[in-house]
Amino acid sequence: MTDQTFPDVDADLDADVDLNPETEVAIRQHLVQVALGRAPADTVLRVGRLLDTGTGLWRDNREIVIAGKRVAYTGPAGSWPGTATTRVDLPDLSAVPGLGEVHKHIESSHLTPEHEAALVIPRGNTWTCEASHEFSNVNADRTLDFWLEARRRGSPLKIFPLPGSAVPPTAYEHGGGWLGYDAQRDFLDASRMVAGLDEVMDWPGVSDPENPSHTRLWGMIRATLERRAVVEGHAAGLTDLPTINAFSAAGISSDHEMWTAEEAMDKLAAGLFIELRIHSLSEMVRGLLDLGLRDWSRVAFATDDRSASDTLKTGATDHNVRTAIAAGLAPEIAVQCATINPARHMRLEQWVGLIAPGRYADIVLLDDLDSFSIHQVWADGRHVATGTDYLIDVPCIDWPDWATKTINVGRALVPGDFRIAAPSGRQTVTAALLRPFHWADDFLTMDLPVQDGAVQRDADRNVTKFAVIDRFSGQGAVSKMFWLGCGPRTPDTAIACSMAHDKHNLWACGSSDDAMALAANTVADMDGGWALVSGGRVLATIRWEIAGLMSARPAEALDRDMQALLTAAEGIDWLYEPSFNPRWQPGFPERLAWATLTCSPWKWCLVAPSDHAPEGLVNVATGATHPVVW
Numbered sequence: 001m002t003d004q005t006f007p008d009v010d011a012d013l014d015a016d017v018d019l020n021p022e023t024e025v026a027i028r029q030h031l032v033q034v035a036l037g038r039a040p041a042d043t044v045l046r047v048g049r050l051l052d053t054g055t056g057l058w059r060d061n062r063e064i065v066i067a068g069k070r071v072a073y074t075g076p077a078g079s080w081p082g083t084a085t086t087r088v089d090l091p092d093l094s095a096v097p098g099l100g101e102v103h104k105h106i107e108s109s110h111l112t113p114e115h116e117a118a119l120v121i122p123r124g125n126t127w128t129c130e131a132s133h134e135f136s137n138v139n140a141d142r143t144l145d146f147w148l149e150a151r152r153r154g155s156p157l158k159i160f161p162l163p164g165s166a167v168p169p170t171a172y173e174h175g176g177g178w179l180g181y182d183a184q185r186d187f188l189d190a191s192r193m194v195a196g197l198d199e200v201m202d203w204p205g206v207s208d209p210e211n212p213s214h215t216r217l218w219g220m221i222r223a224t225l226e227r228r229a230v231v232e233g234h235a236a237g238l239t240d241l242p243t244i245n246a247f248s249a250a251g252i253s254s255d256h257e258m259w260t261a262e263e264a265m266d267k268l269a270a271g272l273f274i275e276l277r278i279h280s281l282s283e284m285v286r287g288l289l290d291l292g293l294r295d296w297s298r299v300a301f302a303t304d305d306r307s308a309s310d311t312l313k314t315g316a317t318d319h320n321v322r323t324a325i326a327a328g329l330a331p332e333i334a335v336q337c338a339t340i341n342p343a344r345h346m347r348l349e350q351w352v353g354l355i356a357p358g359r360y361a362d363i364v365l366l367d368d369l370d371s372f373s374i375h376q377v378w379a380d381g382r383h384v385a386t387g388t389d390y391l392i393d394v395p396c397i398d399w400p401d402w403a404t405k406t407i408n409v410g411r412a413l414v415p416g417d418f419r420i421a422a423p424s425g426r427q428t429v430t431a432a433l434l435r436p437f438h439w440a441d442d443f444l445t446m447d448l449p450v451q452d453g454a455v456q457r458d459a460d461r462n463v464t465k466f467a468v469i470d471r472f473s474g475q476g477a478v479s480k481m482f483w484l485g486c487g488p489r490t491p492d493t494a495i496a497c498s499m500a501h502d503k504h505n506l507w508a509c510g511s512s513d514d515a516m517a518l519a520a521n522t523v524a525d526m527d528g529g530w531a532l533v534s535g536g537r538v539l540a541t542i543r544w545e546i547a548g549l550m551s552a553r554p555a556e557a558l559d560r561d562m563q564a565l566l567t568a569a570e571g572i573d574w575l576y577e578p579s580f581n582p583r584w585q586p587g588f589p590e591r592l593a594w595a596t597l598t599c600s601p602w603k604w605c606l607v608a609p610s611d612h613a614p615e616g617l618v619n620v621a622t623g624a625t626h627p628v629v630w
């Protein structure tokens with residue numbers, strides 16, 4: 001071989017965190033020389049077999065040649081003509097690509113990105129499309145700074161941010177982030193890690209030109225389509241064919257909210273990419289198989305939301321794959337649904353989704369396929385996990401105030417903030433009531449007693465009080481009303497939390513105004529999280545100091561606090577009534593943090609006070625408002 005000089009590779013091959021063109025070209029020029037055997041590789045990894053996700057076929061006795069963080073070559077063992085620093089032989093293991101999340105809110109792990117990596121990479125998840133409306137609703141301007149920082153410090157989890165379309169979730173929610181055309185254009189131009197636009201959920205806003213969110217939403221869609229990026233969707237309750245077709249015609253490319261296989265088939269036929277979530281995954285897989293789905297390339301699995309505690313218990317993306325295999329999906333197809341299918345959909349297949357040249361050397365090594373048992377994981381070309389042990393250091397990030405000081409109630413709350421006054425001279429009033437996941441066109445009503453001019457709860461009829469506290473403006477505004485079937489029956493007890501999907505104000509629910517004030521103040525004083533109080537005492541807290549949604553600590557430490565809260569909650573008598581959502585269960589109302597959603601198919605909601613809705617009760621589909629008592 002002649003002594004040739006190679007094209008200058010003058011970029012820092014490790015500076016690929018933004019996939020910027022200079023670095024990307026330099027990396028690929030280098031990979032060309034390695035693949036041809038003209039430049040040395042770092043590692044040659046030999047495996048018993050490798051799943052080619054492009055064909056769905058296993059290739060026996062393969063070698064994977066790694067240079068830097070990328071794959072330079074794959075082929076039969078011994079076929080690469082070059083030399084390498086290190087050789088690793090794993091003849092008993094099966095290699096599949098690093099698993100990807102097409103739609104996940106990492107915020108719902110309640111871990112910051114560097115600790116999320118330590119939790120999910122050992123479970124096979126090496127890349128994640130981050131659906132960022134949660135963090136963006138708290139601090140929109142810092143969306144990319146937050147999601148890319150850990151990678152910039154060497155974390156091997158590739159996070160592809162999708163800034164939130166639901167920022168704000170509806171035109172009737174204020175404070176915190178606000179995103180429109182300019183912001184989305186700037187995000188997409190700032191980093192090639194930005195894959196598109198997070199789930200478009202406000203269908204009334206998209207489809208009704210009179211809706212106050214119409215211009216903002218179409219501005220974000222336009223900025224995304226102009227740059228050939230991906231518009232993700234959320235089409236809960238949109239099941240009739242005209243609406244499904246209109247949803248797809250809008251350029252919204254996916255849905256993860258299907259409830260039946262028939263609905264999924266209709267949405268596939270309308271050109272939507274379908275993303276199956278764990279709580280219905282088994283039935284959906286069986287249903288789609290029964291309906292004869294032959295091409296699964298437009299199907300992926302979406303975690304959407306999974307707490308660190310649940311991930312420690314059941315698994316991460318590997319749990320999704322395992323569940324699909326157990327439901328009868330061929331293991332190879334199940335792996336494709338968590339690798340190349342989402343990668344293609346998100347236009348990322350040049351970097352992830354398959355073990356092939358140019359892509360990141362993210363490799364999951366299985367010791368058993370049917371149970372999807374992971375022996376070890378490689379990411380960015382390094383062996384980073386064995387079993388569930390994460391082998392590399394977690395970057396220590398000293399998150400600045402823009403991430404840690406996001407609870408701005410502006411004052412200490414007092415019991416009077418939660419008092420609901422009756423019109424003068426009344427012994428009873430009619431009250432509007434909601435209950436968790438109340439998707440009906442009308443709110444409920446009930447006559448409630450008045451005492452000392454204040455409308456009273458009625459535990460005997462499962463009626464408690466629920467409040468949303470503005471945590472962004474510093475005005476300390478509080479909206480409150482009566483809810484049915486949730487919260488503590490135990491006297492003088494309350495629960496409060498700074499995760500209130502999707503606007504993430506502060507919510508509190510309790511059997512006394514004193515307890516609600518104590519719980520809400522406790523959450524505000526610790527920069528966010530959960531507080532359970534009773535009899536004037538704080539029984540348990542979980543601190544989420546980052547955006548009031550996450551914590552910068554290991555999953556195991558966070559889980560210990562979660563278990564302590566659940567244990568304390570066992571000592572409380574909780575109200576319960578079945579709701580519109582089959583996932584609403586008796587006991588500690590953890591899912592109350594989801595009951596403040598305002599996306600489709602919600603109608604009447606309680607939001608923080610605004611000029612439009614001073615008491616906070618608003619129909620987010622029509623903009624109608626109503627007093628909470630009359």
Ligand SMILES: [Mn+2]
Binds near residue numbers: 199304
């Ligand atoms: Mn979602």
